[in-house]
Amino acid sequence: MPELPEVETIARDLREVLIGQKLLRFEAAYSAAFKPNSGVFSALKGKKLQKIERHGKFLNFFFTDDLVMTIHLRMTGQLLLTKEKQLYERARFVFEKNTLIFADLRKFGRIWLCVGGDYREKTGICSLATDAIDPAFTSASFLGALMGKKGTIKKHLLSQQVVAGVGNIYADEALFSAGVRPDRQVASLSDEEIARLYTALRTILLAAVERRGTSFSDYLDGRGHQGGYLPYLQVYGRGGEKCLVCGGILQKIRLEGRGTVLCERCQK
DNA sequence: CATCATACCTGTTCGC
DNA sequence: TGCGAACAGGTATGAT
Numbered sequence: 001m002p003e004l005p006e007v008e009t010i011a012r013d014l015r016e017v018l019i020g021q022k023l024l025r026f027e028a029a030y031s032a033a034f035k036p037n038s039g040v041f042s043a044l045k046g047k048k049l050q051k052i053e054r055h056g057k058f059l060n061f062f063f064t065d066d067l068v069m070t071i072h073l074r075m076t077g078q079l080l081l082t083k084e085k086q087l088y089e090r091a092r093f094v095f096e097k098n099t100l101i102f103a104d105l106r107k108f109g110r111i112w113l114c115v116g117g118d119y120r121e122k123t124g125i126c127s128l129a130t131d132a133i134d135p136a137f138t139s140a141s142f143l144g145a146l147m148g149k150k151g152t153i154k155k156h157l158l159s160q161q162v163v164a165g166v167g168n169i170y171a172d173e174a175l176f177s178a179g180v181r182p183d184r185q186v187a188s189l190s191d192e193e194i195a196r197l198y199t200a201l202r203t204i205l206l207a208a209v210e211r212r213g214t215s216f217s218d219y220l221d222g223r224g225h226q227g228g229y230l231p232y233l234q235v236y237g238r239g240g241e242k243c244l245v246c247g248g249i250l251q252k253i254r255l256e257g258r259g260t261v262l263c264e265r266c267q268k
Numbered sequence: 269c270a271t272c273a274t275a276c277c278t279g280t281t282c283g284c
Numbered sequence: 285t286g287c288g289a290a291c292a293g294g295t296a297t298g299a300t
Contacts, residue, residue: 003293032276057294074294076278088278106277108294124296150270158294167293216293217280236293257273259291275297282290 002073003057004132004165005208006219006227010079011054013222017081017098022048023063025094033090033104035112035122043067043113049095056128056164060119068119070112076218077102077109105218128164132205137163139198146186146194153189153197154182155256166201168258169214169236174200176235181267182260183253207232235261 002010023045028038047063054060059079061069071079080086083099091102091111102111112123120126129145130137145162146153156162157171166174175182177200180193189197213219213227216237220226234244239252243263253260 006293072294074276075292104277105279106292106294108276110295160295169293214293219293258294270300272300273298276295278292280290280292282288284287284289 002077002213002219003167003170004205005170005211005229006213006221007054007057007059007073007165008133008209009212009221009227010073011052011059013081014059014079014100015052017222018049018095018100019052020048020050021095021097022046023093023095025092027092027094028090029092030090030104030107033102033107033109033111035110040113041069041111043115044069044093055125055131056160057167058123058125058128060125066116068114068116070114070119070123070125071102072110072123073104074106074108074110076105078104078218078220079222080220080224081222082224128160129162130164132163132165132201133209137202139195142198142201143191143194146189149186151186152183152255153180153186154258154260156186157201158256158258163201165205168260169216169233170201170204170208172236172261173204173234176261176263176267177204179267181264182262183255235263237261 026041031038047067049063051062059071080101081098086101086103088103088105089101090104093100114122149156154171157166178196208229211228214229215226238250239261243250246265248265250261250263
């Protein structure tokens with residue numbers, strides 16, 4: 001699914017077009033995606049979209065009358081500014097001048113509608129750590145968030161409880177860039193290694209935002225275009241190929257239930 | 269509480 | 285070629 005750079009790109013595309021427009025019509029094509037149920041979404045009719053915020057991989061759409069719609073795209077969700085019927089269309093939001101379609105092959109994506117401030121609890125946003133490109137996410141706060149943690153560093157990069165927005169692609173990329181094996185126990189990492197990992201995370205995520213995300217398989221931005229970061233990936237999807245730094249063969253392992261690629265020579 | 273397996277879905281790729 | 289298993293950008297849930 002979209003990770004931070006992909007969700008950020010979508011947020012920017014949608015803001016540019018949809019802010020200030022009233023929602024005229026809503027159609028649900030896959031009711032299980034809607035929380036608490038698709039019926040409550042009729043409350044959005046006639047409301048004006050005032051603001052779109054992103055935290056980690058969640059998107060929050062703030063409408064008039066205190067209505068907050070939250071979307072998580074999970075693995076294959078897409079948000080497309082088009083009127084054209086999509087093969088895996090699960091919902092359609094018709095605004096005054098534009099239409100937003102939620103498409104999702106695997107049906108894992110979820111959309112919540114809440115009234116007032118309780119959306120953070122209802123959606124789970126309340127338990128997220130600081131967003132990885134928020135200025136409040138600093139080397140010191142990362143070090144503090146990892147303090148006392150048990151288990152591997154990859155597990156904690158993916159958990160959203162130490163830093164929000166990192167997924168499988170950028171976890172592997174950042175660990176490679178920092179020269180840290182994904183299966184290292186957090187407790188074994190030096191402050192210097194954690195600082196390198198922090199810098200790698202920030203640099204890679206911001207560069208990927210700059211390139212409008214990575215389209216490895218399904219990801220498309222709000223305009224239906226692929227992201228441009230794929231050519232910059234160093235390890236993700238390259239298991240068995242040569243390391244671009246040392247020429248050794250990249251290993252593909254399973255870690256924390258996820259496919260994981262690393263270079264045994266470059267990562268210690 | 270931490271940890272693990274399993275579930276949610278559909279499509280593609282891999283191995284025999 | 286055919287067929288089933290494994291895997292895919294993520295997370296929630298229940299069992300241990």
